[in-house]
Amino acid sequence: MASKYKDKDTGIVLTFNGSLVSWIHTTTGYAAFLSALIVGVSLHYHKIVQNEFYGYPEEWFPSVSATIGDRYPERSFFMFFIAMSSGPRLALIGLWFLLTRKSGNRLPAFVAFMGVFRTATCGGWTFITSTDDHDWHDILMISYLVTTLPWTTGCIALSPPNPRAIKYRKYLATAFFTTLVPMIYYFIQHKVHRVAGAYTTYAFFEWALVLFDVAFDAVTALDFDTFEVTVRDVKGAGNGVIRYSIPSAVLEKEKEKATGGVFAFRFTWSQAFDIAADVYHGFVFWSILTSLGVLVWFFPLWYMGISGYEVLVMTTVSPFLLANRSMRSWVLSNLRTVHLLSLVGIAAYLVEEPVARLFAVGFGVVMACLGWVGTLYTESTHDGRLETKILGWMIGLILSSTVKYAWWTNNPIWAVMHAENGGWNGTGLFLGVLAVLRFTRKAPLTIGTYTNPAKSDSSLLASIGIGGLFFGLHSLLSDTSTMILWVWEGYPIRGPGAATHGWLTVGAMSLGLFGGLWNPNAASSWLVFIVGSAGAATLTCFSHWTGYYGALAIAAYLMAFSVPMLSHAAKLSPAKTFGLGFLIYNVLVLFHVWVVAYAFVPGGQLVxxxxxxxxxxxxxxxxxxxxxxxxxxxxxxxxxxNSSIQQRRYFGVSTLLVNIFFLCAAFKRFPTNDYKSYHPEERILTAGIWTIHFSLDNDMWSSEYRIRDLIKELELDVIGLLETDNQRIIMGNRDTTQFLAEELGMYVDYGPGPNKHTWGAALLSKFPIVESKHHLLPSPVGELAPAIHATLDVYGQLVDVFVFHSGQEEDPEDRRLQSLYLADLMGSSPRPAFLLSYLVTEPLEGNYNTFVSEKSGMHDVDPSDWDRWCEYILFKRLKRVGYARVSRGSITDTELQVVKFRVPESSDEIAKLEALPEKKRNRRVDEDKVPEGWKFPAMFRGEGVRDHKYHVFDEPRYYNDA
Structure with a gap:
């Protein structure tokens, strides 16, 4: 560095080498973190290595957040030096812009903006701690991590021809992003699995990120060495030029390779809008298609059998209409109109009446299938334009899965959503209109004539392939949690989690799609088909991580195969290929519903x-x-x-942005609840049983918000939910339990997965689930009866809970065998236990006396409650202190039954409870005789709220055996 002070006629006040800016930034940046670490370890070692689960010696190295957090004085050291680094940081960004700017190239300005924005977000999460404002701290931290990607890749793409600097940037960027993977893994091990010592390992990777991040920006010292910064009395500038032995063309190729070619094209807003319209319109197609099943499903639920409205699943076969010359000519000549009419499937939310809303969505599906098939056909003579539409369609599926993840498996523009339950229908419709207008702005290339494929080009084979492909995409990939729940087997967790690992599915889909794009011959080869088939078999036959590895393989394969399959099908007869293809898809849809709904459809027992x-x-x-x-x-x-490499890069960037959106949503959804019960001081456990009718209310709106509100207001610590398995096409591939668990701060066991052929049983608990097992009870004739047997850690006492849904009234032998099985299961538990169930029996009669028996050891929550048929709560070795029945309103067709237990503290207390005579056990007392913490909320007395009130007894019942 050359530093001089001058006072001559030149007017120069100060000059210094540009690398000094980099060194000052590096020094102050490292000083901020390392000084906080040294001071923190010296003054508060045991406090900063302590986390919510473990402390020293299990955890012995502090995380970055614990070190620079709220403790004085380490927080002050960090803030002081990080503030000192802000000036050099902004100067570094400015010098980088001056060094890399070129006439007509907008990338340097974009990277500089990302650098400034990233700096501002750094200041945000630094000075707003999670204690000050948890949400804003997280938002700013996410923004910082997101902008690191364009900043890093942009700097590599803009690097001057300095091979040493380019090499260091590649190594440090690779190290940074690679470190994210084990860091996230160990954080999940700590937060979800509570593994001792995992947080210490996580902390090392977190500190490594800091070192790599600062070091990446320190590389600018090698480039700024050509700069001389001069301060003078009048405006001035300086330039430096240096030559290197490696040809610049070679270095440019290395930079393009390191950044994936993302920045190696000229950006235009026109193309960006085109790609955004293609992707969003693809998203709209998948949104309309995936919503149809949910609305159709509503009607057989209420008819308890085939309703007739199921015929609307056949609306997808509308491409058959293209066999008519006049219809084909009209559709291909009016594609913009057809695509606009498909938006009726989004606008259907404006229709209140369920039947009319269903038909509106059905019409939207008819037009959507016609429009997309017509579009592919008209673009089939130009490979580049055809590829654009296929990519928009498939990335639209990835976006649909991502949006569903962000909305807890609901799509905010479905016709079962509206403003009251989290819908964004109006916004989605507005953007849909804009997307269609942009999507259809180019005139179609082919109208009214078919290509003439050779005899060897079989439309029949293509249609079968299209049917299988669309069924696979819809049934397995339209929601990221579907295949995760296929491999779920309860606690302890031995596989992926829906909230924590969902991105792996989207990542596999993204890689598969672009693998098929770059090498369609491989994607359509028999060897890759065998790999995909092995993945499907692994998913079907195995659980836990092994099964999920198969899921990732089939996800990548389906997306890869979609490129050559759709490209091939587009060049054949659209009526034969896609009309018959969607018919085969519908047959597979019905097939995969009948494997569980066999009791309600003709011939169902065969499958x-x-x-x-x-x-x-x-x-x-x-x-x-x-x-x-x-x-x-x-x-x-x-x-x-004749496709465009630049076009592919635009789609690559759009897919990357979708993935970043998913990761942002994943960060916000990561489990952070404290899982506190409502009345720990009295050792009260409040439990309930509710049949939620697949989360569709009586007016065909998604009911998760209303379910959440009632559970929260009743202060339930544990709840069993029945009729919960929505992970099929006909039910929208949804999972209500994810939303409820995260909103209410509860652990969740989904119960037997969608490949276990039940209607679902789920358990949510504010107490840790130590272990859980899933049972399929004997059902030789009727539908399968699911059960969960879980062990909870309740105030230090292990308590067993059983959640059970028995068979139908029409199958008495099934129900008898199930009662014997469950009585054995409950009787095998030596711990305090309770049952939350749907038994289908009269009180004190028949199978009731098997459930409530010496064999099971269980007692009825209220033997005098004669007005029950389905829902029952049983218990043993617990002190039952209250019981109530709460009306359902219009949420479902079944009430919510709730009970309050006091959990015993010792084995002696348990023995006393077991020895109680039945008459004394069931002695009721007035409400004013029980402690305040034992009482049910008063808000549900009288008329209650939102049509929820205490009914049958008109008030809760209380018990006291003292």
Missing amino acids: REHTDWVMMSMMASIGAGVYGINSSRLHQQQPKR
Whole structure:
């Protein structure tokens, strides 16, 4: 560094080498973190290594957040030096912009803006701690991490031809982003699995991120060495030029490789809007299609059998209409109108009456399928334009899955959503109109004539392949939690979690799609088909992580295969290929519903519990598509592709942005609850049982918000939910328990997964679930009866809870066998226990006397409650202090029953409870005779709130055996 003070006629006041800015920034940045670490370890070591679960010696190294957090004086050291680094930081960004700017290139300005914004967010999460404002701290931290990606890749792309600096940037950027993977893994081990010592390992990776982050910006010292910064009395500037032995073309190729070519094209707003319109319109298609099943499902629920409205699943076969010359000519000549009419499927939320809303969505599906098939056909003569539409369609699916994750498995523009339950329908419709207008702005290339494929180009094989492909995409990939729940087996957790690992599915989908794009021949080969089939088999046959590895393989394969399959199908007869293809898709949809709904459909017993047959049928259909592609004349000719590399990069950036959006949502959804019960001081456990009718209310609106509010207001610590398995096409591939668990601060066990062929049983608990097992009870004739047997840690006492849904009234032998099985299961528990159930029996009669018996050891929560048929709560070795029945309002068709238990503190107290005579056990007392913490909320007395009130007894019942 050359530093001089001058006072001559030149007017120069100060000059110094530009690298000094980098060194000052590096020094103050490291000083901020390291000084806080040294001071923190010296003064508060045991406090800063302590986390919510463990302390020293299990945890022995502090995390960054614990070190620079709220403790004085380490927080002050950090803030002082980080504030000192802000000036050099902004100067570094400014010098980088001056060094890299070129006429007509907007990238340097974009990277500089990202640098300034990133600096501002750093100041935000630094000076607003999680204690000050948890939400804003998280928002600013997420923003900082998100902007690190364009800043890092942008700096590599703009690097001057300095091979040493480029090498260091590549290494440090790779180290930074690679470190994120084990860091997140160990954080999950700590936060979700509570592994001792995991937080210490996480802390090392977190500190490594800090070191790599600051070091990456320190590399600018190698580039700024060519700068001389001069301060003079009048405006001035300086330049430096240096030559290197490595040709600049080689270095540019290295930079493009390091950044994935993301910045190696000229940005234009016109193309950006085109790609955004393609992707969003693809998202709208998948939103309309995935909403149809939810609305259709509403009607057989209320009819308790086939309603007739199920025929609307066939609206997808509308491409058959293109076989008519006049209809085909009209559709292809009016694609903008057709696509605009498809938005009726989004606008349907404005229709209150369920039947009319269903038909509106059905019409939207008709037009959406016609519009997209017509679009692919008209673009089929130009590979580049066809590829654009296929990518928009498939990235739209990735966006749909991402949006569903951000909205806890609901899509905010579905017709079962509105403002009251989290819907963004109006916004979605407005953006949909804009997207259609942009999507259809180019005139179609082909109207009214078919291509003439050779005899070897079979529309039949292509249609079978299309049917299998769309069924796989819809049934497995339209929600990131579907395949995770396939491999879920309860506690302790031995596999992926829906909230914590959902991005892995989206990541596999993204990689698969672009793998199929760059090498469609490989994606349509038999070897890759075998890999995809192995993934499907692994998912079907295995649980935990092993099964999920198969899920990732089939996710990548389906997305990769979509590119050659859709490209091939678009060049054939649209009516035959897509009309028949969607018909086959519908057959597979019905097949995968009938494997669980066999008791309600003609011939259903033939496919009972055969999800394996469904998966084999799907892969066999896709195999027909593979055969059709490989035997095709079009495939053998290998036509020259005229697609644009720049166009692909735009779609690559759009996919990257969708993935970043997913990761931001994942950060916000990461489990952070403290899981506190409502009345720990009195050792009260409040439990309930509720049949939630698949989270659709009586008016066909999604009911999660209303369910949440009632559970919260009743102060339930544990609740069993029945009719909860929505992870099928006909139910929208949803999971209500994710929303409830995160909103209410509860642990959740989904119960038997969607591949176990039940209607679902779930458990939510504010107490830790130590262990849980899933049971499928004997059901030789009727539908499968699911049960959960879980052990909770309740105030230090292990308590067993059983959640159970018995078979139908029409199957008495099933219910008798199930009562014997469950009585054995409950009787095997030596701990305090309670049952939350749907028994389908009269009080004091029949199977009731098997459930409530010496064999089970269970007692009825209120034997005098004669007005029950389905829901029952039983218990043993617990002190029952209150019981109430709460009306359902219009949420579902079944009331909510709730009970309050006092959990015993010792084995002696448990023994006394067991020895109580039944008459004394059931002695009721007035409400004013019980402590305040034992009472149910008063807000549900009288008329209650929102049609929820205490009913049957008109008030809660209280008990006291003292």
